[in-house]
Amino acid sequence: MKIDLTGKVALVTGSTRGIGRTIAETLVGCGARVAVVGRDLKKAEEVAEELGEARGFACDISVPADVTMLVQAVEDAFGSCDILVNNAGITRDNLMLRMKDEDWDAVLETNLRSAFVAIRAAQRGMMKRRWGRIINIASVVGIIGNKGQANYAASKAGLIGLSKSVAKELASRNILCNVVAPGFIKTDMTDAMTEDAVTALATQIPLGRLGTTGDVAGLVAFLSSSHADYITGQVLTVDGGMVM
Numbered sequence: 001m002k003i004d005l006t007g008k009v010a011l012v013t014g015s016t017r018g019i020g021r022t023i024a025e026t027l028v029g030c031g032a033r034v035a036v037v038g039r040d041l042k043k044a045e046e047v048a049e050e051l052g053e054a055r056g057f058a059c060d061i062s063v064p065a066d067v068t069m070l071v072q073a074v075e076d077a078f079g080s081c082d083i084l085v086n087n088a089g090i091t092r093d094n095l096m097l098r099m100k101d102e103d104w105d106a107v108l109e110t111n112l113r114s115a116f117v118a119i120r121a122a123q124r125g126m127m128k129r130r131w132g133r134i135i136n137i138a139s140v141v142g143i144i145g146n147k148g149q150a151n152y153a154a155s156k157a158g159l160i161g162l163s164k165s166v167a168k169e170l171a172s173r174n175i176l177c178n179v180v181a182p183g184f185i186k187t188d189m190t191d192a193m194t195e196d197a198v199t200a201l202a203t204q205i206p207l208g209r210l211g212t213t214g215d216v217a218g219l220v221a222f223l224s225s226s227h228a229d230y231i232t233g234q235v236l237t238v239d240g241g242m243v244m
Contacts, residue, residue, distance in 0.1 A: 001227060003030045003221050003222060003224075003225045003227065004030060004031055004225070004226075005027060005030040005031045005032035005083070005221070005224060005225060006031035006032075007031075008031070008032045008033070008082040008083055008224070009032065009033050009034075009035070009074070009078040009079070009080050009081055009082050009083065010024075010027045010032045010033070010034045010035065010081075010082065010083035010084075010085060010224065011034075011035040011037065011070075011071065011074050011081050011083070011084050011085065011118075011122070012024045012027070012034060012035065012036065012037060012085040012087055013037045013059070013061055013085065013086055013087050013088035013114070013118065014037065014038065014061075014087045014088025014089065015034075015036045015037055015038065015044075015047070015085075015087065016036060016037075016038035016040070016043045016044050016047050017038075017047075017188065018187045018188060018213060019087060019137065019182065019185060019187065019213045019216050019217070020085075020087040020088065020137075021036075021047060021213075022213035022214055022216070022217040023085055023087060023213075023216065023217040023220050023221075024036050024047070024051060024054065025051055025217070026214070026217035026218065026220070026221050027083070027085075027217075027220070027221060027224065028051045028052055028053050028054055030221050030224075030225070031053075032053070032082075032083065032224070033053045033054065033055075033078055034048075034051065034053065034054040034055075035054070035055060035056075035057050035074040035077070035078070035081075036048040036051065036054050036055065036056045036057065037056075037057045037058075037059050037061075037070065037088070038056075038058065038059075039058060039059070039060060040058065041056060041057070041058035043056075044056030044057055044058055055077055055078075057070055057073060057074065061088050061110060061114035061118075062106065062109045062110045062113075062114060064113065064114075064117045067114050067117040067118050067121065068117060068120075068121045070118070070121075071118060071121035071122050072121070075125055080125055080129065081122050081125055081126070082126070082129070082131060082132060082133065083132075083133045083134075083135070083224045084118060084119065084122045084132070084133070084134045084135070085135045085136075085137065085220060085224075086114070086115035086118055086119070086134075086135070086136045086137060086159075087137040088110070088111075088114065089107075089110060089111040089137070089152075089155070090106065090107060090110045090111065091107065091149065091152050092104075092106055092107050092151060092152075093148050093149050093152065094148060095147070095148055096150050099150065099151065103151060104150075104151045107151040107152055107154075107155050108151065108154065108155050108158070110155075111152070111155035111156065111159065112155045112158045112159055112162070115136055115159055115162065116162060119134055119162075119166055119177075122134070123166075123170060123175065126170070126173070126175045127170070127173045127175065130173055130174050131174050131175070132170070132173070132174070132175035132176070133175070133176055133177075133223065133224045133228075134163070134166060134170075134175065134176070134177040134178075135177075135178055135179075135180060135220050135223050135224065136159050136160075136162070136163050136177070136178075136179050136180070137179075137180050137181075137182070137216070137220075138156040138157075138159045138160055138163075138179045138180070138181040138235070139152070139153075139156045139181055139182060139183075140181050140182070140183045140237055140239050140242060140243045141153045141156055142155075142156025142157040142158075142159060142160055142181060143157070143160070143181060143235070143237070143243055144243055156181070159179065160179050160181075160235055163177050163178065163179045163233065163235075164177075164233045167232040167233030168233065171232055171233075176223075176228070176229075176231065176232040177232060177233065178223050178228075178231060178232060178233065178234050178235075178236065179234065179235040179236065180216060180219055180220060180223070180236055180238060181235055181236065181237045181238070181239070181243075182211065182215075182216050182237075182238045182239065183205065183211060183237065183238065183239025183240060183242045183243065184201050184202075184204075184205065184210045184211065184239070184240075184242070185210060185211045185212065185213060185215070185216060185238075186210045186211065186212055186213070187213065190210060198210065204242055205239070205240040205241065205242045206240060206241035206242065206244075207240035207241055208240075209240065210240075211238055211239065211240055215238050216238050219236060219238055223236075
């Protein structure tokens with residue numbers, strides 16, 4: 001099965017490193033032109049140059065006006081925004097007893113509100129073209145919760161509810177919206193963990209290992225393609241069987 005995204009333009013937030021970068025690289029490999037987005041314009045442009053059919057953009061996604069301007073800038077640069085991947089996110093972990101209001105607000109604004117603003121801005125062009133794919137990167141934590149991450153879990157659970165509502169609103173315009181919920185994925189953060197800590201994480205996973213960024217990116221590419229034309233409003237976990 002070949003995934004062909006030739007002629008499509010994808011906007012991937014938080015795509016200068018980690019899961020987002022692999023998603024951007026995978027979509028370029030499938031023929032799409034990709035907007036690489038990060039806080040640092042120089043870094044975004046460097047990544048875009050490495051990927052090839054891509055261009056770097058800077059955006060503070062916690063600022064709604066900046067997100068709206070980002071979508072417009074991508075449409076101006078490429079002519080459209082066909083695939084929107086809301087990947088960027090932050091954590092401000094703490095027990096609820098010690099969690100500050102500003103840490104709650106920062107996580108909800110960055111992880112949830114930014115996705116809402118990006119979808120609202122991107123859907124106009126998608127509706128005109130009667131084609132669009134919106135893929136929101138949540139987390140298994142948004143399904144099962146996690147102690148010390150009330151804000152993060154709430155933002156990801158909210159992203160799931162938002163996605164289902166968007167899927168129902170936009171289905172008649174051939175705009176599909178789905179959620180990818182990763183479990184424990186091998187990234188820079190897990191690379192900094194001790195071997196014992198990684199082993200302990202793996203014991204919670206039926207497949208017995210952490211996932212890779214490619215495991216997530218492959219699913220995003222599939223959901224962006226014609227192979228997923230009859231899939232919308234779904235939450236697909238990439239977690240090695242951790243959540244069943």
